[in-house]
Amino acid sequence: MKAKMGIGLVVLTALLFSLCPELPAGAPPAVGGTLPNVALPGPKDGADRRYLGLSGSFKIPEIKAQAVIVEIFSMYCPYCQKEAPVVNQLFARIEGNPALKGKIKMLGIGMGNSPFEVGVFKKKYGVAFPLFPDPDFAIHKRMGEVRTPYFIVTKIHPDGSHRVVYSKLGAFEGVDAFLAAIVRDAGIK
Amino acid sequence: MKKKGLIGAVFFLGAFLLLAAGAPVYSASEAFKDNIYNTGHLKSRDSVLKVKVGQRAPDFTLRAVAGGPVSLGQFRGKKNVVLSFVPAAWTPVCSDQWPGYNIVKDLFDEHDAVLLGITADNIPTLFSWTNQMGTPWFPVLSDFWPHGKTAARYGVLRSDGTTERALFVIDKLGVIRYIDVHDINQRPSLEVLMGELEKLP
Numbered sequence: 001m002k003a004k005m006g007i008g009l010v011v012l013t014a015l016l017f018s019l020c021p022e023l024p025a026g027a028p029p030a031v032g033g034t035l036p037n038v039a040l041p042g043p044k045d046g047a048d049r050r051y052l053g054l055s056g057s058f059k060i061p062e063i064k065a066q067a068v069i070v071e072i073f074s075m076y077c078p079y080c081q082k083e084a085p086v087v088n089q090l091f092a093r094i095e096g097n098p099a100l101k102g103k104i105k106m107l108g109i110g111m112g113n114s115p116f117e118v119g120v121f122k123k124k125y126g127v128a129f130p131l132f133p134d135p136d137f138a139i140h141k142r143m144g145e146v147r148t149p150y151f152i153v154t155k156i157h158p159d160g161s162h163r164v165v166y167s168k169l170g171a172f173e174g175v176d177a178f179l180a181a182i183v184r185d186a187g188i189k
Numbered sequence: 190m191k192k193k194g195l196i197g198a199v200f201f202l203g204a205f206l207l208l209a210a211g212a213p214v215y216s217a218s219e220a221f222k223d224n225i226y227n228t229g230h231l232k233s234r235d236s237v238l239k240v241k242v243g244q245r246a247p248d249f250t251l252r253a254v255a256g257g258p259v260s261l262g263q264f265r266g267k268k269n270v271v272l273s274f275v276p277a278a279w280t281p282v283c284s285d286q287w288p289g290y291n292i293v294k295d296l297f298d299e300h301d302a303v304l305l306g307i308t309a310d311n312i313p314t315l316f317s318w319t320n321q322m323g324t325p326w327f328p329v330l331s332d333f334w335p336h337g338k339t340a341a342r343y344g345v346l347r348s349d350g351t352t353e354r355a356l357f358v359i360d361k362l363g364v365i366r367y368i369d370v371h372d373i374n375q376r377p378s379l380e381v382l383m384g385e386l387e388k389l390p
Contacts, residue, residue: 014316017224048252068373074217074218074285075289075292075379076285076286076288076289077217077218077219077285078288078291078321078322078323080218081288081291081292081323082323084319085329097204100375112215112376114378114379114380116379116380116383117289117378117380119381120293120296121292121293124292124293147217147218147219148217148218149219166365169219170219172267184264189263
């Protein structure tokens, strides 16, 4: 009888999942864990390709860096709009520091945003780091449908493995403190 | 035993549905925190249009959140006008659509167009809600009383008293050039709207 019930549940599960092919979203990437296995489209812009050190579709841990800061944002999100100048400051601080430039890289993912909408955000705020569209929320879903702006910092080891060292919703507390924490937690050398 | 199995199955089904429902994807901005009312999935369209492309747009005068009346007629001969009806304050997709428009004033300016945002909410509600977006540069108009009169005149008032998610592009002569009564559950693409403004003389 128990076995029958078990089989029943398995069948029910299979049935439900077949009715509902969109799997429930996972949890946001956890500190100490890894990123979901998500591929981003190859950067359209030559400067972005050179900056990230790759061409064609890629996964975040393939980026040539010791750590990558990912911002999940939306052109339509008021807090992301408000935060944009601070995030730009962070990027400028990294690029302006020879000890960090090339070691910490940044990118943004515009959840639910078309390439046009990401372009609007990039132009409006003069964002100098690569931004990627996510028009059908596919990446957002894999990232645990986080609210925005959401920041994830991943440490990339020389052997290609990686580990999430920061994963948090909302504005970070000051550019310098945030940067210092990344350098410490990702062990930037 | 059978009963237990049934209870188990119901419990399992419930748990699955809870998981599958997930978080609302639109309006995931921290700006709104937990203040967005989850409407769930709505009937995509619940009204019958009463105007068409090529017709003169019906005039209206509505109160703006920023104060004073705003009439469609005041832009005739001067500006192209985009009417953006959204269903209601504090609902998922709408809390997303206007903040986007809020950063593209220059794109509207380029096309010599003004944007008028309209819902059937009252002024105090619209005031609180739009303040969360950062005060919009465009007039936000209340079609609250007589309830939804303007929306009804255009044929975008839904049976529950909210309005459709609809865009109307009206040229400087006051003629309707484009209508999009969008699926209420989806955000219209900014690109498509800008493409329509591009087509205006």
